[in-house]
Amino acid sequence: MLIRQAPEYRWSQITPREVYGNRRRFLAAATGGLLIGATDARAQKLEGVTKGFVTQGEKVNPKEDVTTYNNFYEYGTGKGDPVRNAGKLKTRPWVVSVEGHCAKPRKFDIDSLMKLAPLEERIYRMRCVEAWSVVVPWIGYSLSHLLKSVEPTAKAKYVAFETLYDSSMLRPEMAGIEFPYREGLRMDEALHPLTLLTFGMYGEALPKQNGAPVRMVIPWKYGFKGIKSIVKVRLVETEPACSWKIINGREYGFYSNVNPEVDHPRWSQASERRLGEFFKRKTLMFNGYGDQVASLYAGMDLKKYY
Amino acid sequence: MLRSKWSKVVVWLACLAPALWFTYGAFTNNLGPNPIEAITRGTGDWTLRLLLASLAITPARRLLGVPDLIRFRRMLGLWAFAYAFLHLMTWVWLDKFFDPAEMWADVVKRKFVTAGMAGFLCLLPLAITSTTGWIRRLGKNWQRLHRLAYVAAAAGVVHYWWLVKSDIRLPAMYGLILAALLALRAFKPRAAPSPR
Numbered sequence: 001m002l003i004r005q006a007p008e009y010r011w012s013q014i015t016p017r018e019v020y021g022n023r024r025r026f027l028a029a030a031t032g033g034l035l036i037g038a039t040d041a042r043a044q045k046l047e048g049v050t051k052g053f054v055t056q057g058e059k060v061n062p063k064e065d066v067t068t069y070n071n072f073y074e075y076g077t078g079k080g081d082p083v084r085n086a087g088k089l090k091t092r093p094w095v096v097s098v099e100g101h102c103a104k105p106r107k108f109d110i111d112s113l114m115k116l117a118p119l120e121e122r123i124y125r126m127r128c129v130e131a132w133s134v135v136v137p138w139i140g141y142s143l144s145h146l147l148k149s150v151e152p153t154a155k156a157k158y159v160a161f162e163t164l165y166d167s168s169m170l171r172p173e174m175a176g177i178e179f180p181y182r183e184g185l186r187m188d189e190a191l192h193p194l195t196l197l198t199f200g201m202y203g204e205a206l207p208k209q210n211g212a213p214v215r216m217v218i219p220w221k222y223g224f225k226g227i228k229s230i231v232k233v234r235l236v237e238t239e240p241a242c243s244w245k246i247i248n249g250r251e252y253g254f255y256s257n258v259n260p261e262v263d264h265p266r267w268s269q270a271s272e273r274r275l276g277e278f279f280k281r282k283t284l285m286f287n288g289y290g291d292q293v294a295s296l297y298a299g300m301d302l303k304k305y306y
Numbered sequence: 307m308l309r310s311k312w313s314k315v316v317v318w319l320a321c322l323a324p325a326l327w328f329t330y331g332a333f334t335n336n337l338g339p340n341p342i343e344a345i346t347r348g349t350g351d352w353t354l355r356l357l358l359a360s361l362a363i364t365p366a367r368r369l370l371g372v373p374d375l376i377r378f379r380r381m382l383g384l385w386a387f388a389y390a391f392l393h394l395m396t397w398v399w400l401d402k403f404f405d406p407a408e409m410w411a412d413v414v415k416r417k418f419v420t421a422g423m424a425g426f427l428c429l430l431p432l433a434i435t436s437t438t439g440w441i442r443r444l445g446k447n448w449q450r451l452h453r454l455a456y457v458a459a460a461a462g463v464v465h466y467w468w469l470v471k472s473d474i475r476l477p478a479m480y481g482l483i484l485a486a487l488l489a490l491r492a493f494k495p496r497a498a499p500s501p502r
Contacts, residue, residue: 065339077473080338130471132340176472247472266416266468275339280401 043204049139052120053194055219055288060123061134063202065275070209071128072228073177074169082209088168089229091213100160100235103151110213114199117145121203122196124219126226127258127287131280133272138217139200144191152187152235159190160240161216162232177243183227184240184254185218188296194219194289198226220286220293222256253306257297258287262306308374317378321385324352325392342400349393354466354480356386357429357459358487365490380436383455387433390426418468425461428454459484 068083075085094110108116119139127133147159165180172179189195196217199206206212211228218225224244234240244252251265260270260283271280286293297305307313328345331337337344360382367375402409412419432452434440441448463484466477 061339069339073473079340079343132343174473174475176474244472251471266418268412268416273340273342278342278400279403 043207045204046119046139046200049119049121049200049203053122053124055123055125055135058123058125058135060137061275066134066136066201067207067209069275071130071224072209072211073175074163074165074172074179074181074229075209076170077175083207085170086208089164089208089212090168091208091229094213094231096214096230096233098146098150098233098235101153101156101237102235103153104149106150113146113214116149117141119199124194124196124217125287126217126219126223127272127283129222129224129252129256129264129269131267131269131272131283132275133283134275136201136217137203138196138198139203140196140198140217142193143195143197143216144193146197146233147190147235150235155237156235157187158184158236158238158240159187160184160232160234160236161227161230162234163227164229164231177247179243180231181227181243182240182246183216183225183242184236185225186239186296189218189293192293192296194292220257220289222252222258224252225256255297255302255305257293257302257306258283259285259302259306261285262303308372308377314377314381317381321356321381324348325389342396346393346396346400349389349396350462350466353386353389353393354459354462356382356389357455357462358480358483360386361455361459361484361487365487368494369490384433384436387429390429394422394426418465421461421468422465425458425465428458428461432458456484456488 069079070082071079072082072086075082075089092110096108096110096113097105098108099105118141120141121137121139123135123137125133125135143159161183163179163181169179185195196219198211198215198217199213201207201210206215211226211230214230215228216226216230225242239254242252242254245254258269263269269283272283273280284290328337328348332341332345335341360379363375363379363382367373398404398409402412413423414420432454435444435448435451444451463477463481466480467474470477
C-alpha cells in the first residue's frame, strides 16, 4: 500500500510544487497581466548542460521527494518546513566570495560563477545522516574548477564554506545550532572530481529549499556536509569549524563519510530507507563511491576520524 | 452532555481519527516523500498527546469542576496504548523486520530505544488491568499500579528528547506539560471540598 510506483509522466509535465502552492497568485498574475510573482516562483531551466557521471543501477527519485522533504534548518526543522518557508530567500543579486590562502581571491557574481566551467548533470545517491536516502540528478561542475581559478597557495590545506545568514530566516538559533551554517572539506576532498559545486537539479536551477543558488554535493559524505546557499568559500590552513560538529562533535565528525560500520551514537548507520521504498536497504561504504574516494583515506582509522 | 453515551462515541471517534488519517494518507500518497517516517512520528506523537490527555483528566475534573470527565480517562489511556503499539510495530516490522537479535541490540545499545521500550512496558500492564474486573480484583493496588502512567509519559518524553538532533522544542513542550500535571498532583488542596 505504501509502495509508490514509478511515475509514467515526465518532469516537464508536472507542475512544480512552488507554482502549485502559488496557484492563486499565478491565476491573479495570469489574469491581471502581472507575471512577476509567478515567474519568480517558476524554476529556471538550465541550458547547455552535458551528461556527466551516472551512478549505475539506481533509479532517480521523483523530483517531489527531493523538493518537499528537506533539512534546511534556517527555514524550519521539520522536513516539510523549508518548502513552505524558503520562498523568502532572495537569490539575486548573489555574491560568492572566495578568499583566504590563494593568489587571486575574488568575489563572484552568481551568474558569472555558473559560467566558470561547463555545467554537467550528475546522478548521485544522497545519504542523510538520519538514515534516509535519495537519488538526485544534480547540475554543476567539479569544485576543483573554482578552487584552481583562485590559485590556492601552499598554506591552503582545507576549504571552509559558509551559508547566507539573513533576516529571511526564521530565528534558526532556536533550533540549537550556531549560524551562519558552516562546513568544511580537506583540500584533497575538495579537489576530488566527484565533489560538485551545484547550481541545479532535474534540469533546472536549484529550488530555494534545496539550497539555491549554489550548494555543495559530496556524494560519499552524509548530506549535512552538502552546505546550502553558499556565500563564502575560504581557503584555510587548519581544520575549519563545522556547525554540527560544534554542537555535537561526538555525533557529527569533520569527515562524516558514509560508513555503515560506524554508527551514529544514537542510531545505526548500517541501513537506510530510500525514499519511496518500503523496507530499509543496506548502506554502502562511502555511499558506494569507494572505488573513487577510498584512497583519500588510506591508512586512516575511520572509526577515529568519523 | 458529558453524561450522554454519545459523548463517549464522539471521543472514541476523535481518538480514531489520526489512525484513519494515516491509513487514508498511506493509500493516497498524502504523507509526504517518507510515509513510513510520517507514520512512525505520527503514532509516537499521538501516544504522547493521548497519554498526557489521560493524565490531565484528574486535575481537570478538580480545577474545572467537571467530575464527569472521568468517563473518558480509560478510553484515552487505552488509545494511547493503541498508538504506542502501532508505533512499536512500525519499528518491529518496518525497521527491524521482526529480527529479535537486531531489536535486542537496539534496545540495549540505543538510549532512546531503551527509554521508548521502557515506556511501552509500563503501558502494557496498565492496558491489561484496565478492565472493570481487574479494577475490582486489585482494589487499592490498582491506583498504585496505574501511577505507572506518569513513568510511561516521562519515558516517552525522554525517548523523544534523546531522538532529536538539536531542536528540542517539541519534546521540551511535552516535558513541561507533564511537569505541570505532576505539579498539580503534588499541590493538591488538602480537604477543602470544592463547591459544586
